[in-house]
Amino acid sequence: QVQLQESGPGLVKPSETLSLTCAVSAASISSYYWSWIRQPPGKGLEWIGYISYSGSTNYNPSLKSRVTISGDTSKNHFSLKLSSVTAADTAVYYCARCLYDILSGHIYDMDVWGQGTTVIVSS
């Protein structure tokens, strides 16, 4: 079955760039939409953005100025970069596969999730 696995540094210094990768198995990143979601300690879910099968992206307006999501079809993985991080960016970061509604032109269900990776922003 489809599996997603996040990886990256667990500790990032304030003002630096957070970089994470999501490795996808049993599905091609060229065939679906893929999202990053985060969850601060003890809080709810926040959608960060997605990358489409064709490489187009869409970001949460609240994070748009600091976020870049990219894909590498040769490695079948996609990545997240979040710049100028602060303590408020401390969270568990999840990647997920999204389903896309052609009629409405946007994503809806997130049907497969990675196990998540914890990122702490601290000096």
Place this chain on the structure above:
Amino acid sequence: QSVLTQPPSVSAAPGQKVTISCSGSSSNIGNSYVSWYQQLPGTAPKFLISENNKRPSGIPDRFSGSKSGTSATLGITGLQTGDEANYYCGTWDSTLSAVVFGGGTKLTVL
């Protein structure tokens, strides 16, 4: 403050039924599919309800979803202690051009 509003907590006894509400607006729930996710303690969210009311493969029929106007509801019957989790609703918001989630509802099975 979340765009979608959920009650912070609900509780019921084993074997009973519970419903969890998710309230939004015409720019999100009113115009898009609603999904529901279950997050057991210390684990990643799990896809629970698709397209307002469809159960993905492997999800028991004790779980159901519905939508009316700008609100959605998750129903769980025959409650089990293993259902204790946080439940989140999610949908697309056409004004924000973003996925939005509810703040989550903690279910306690007494």
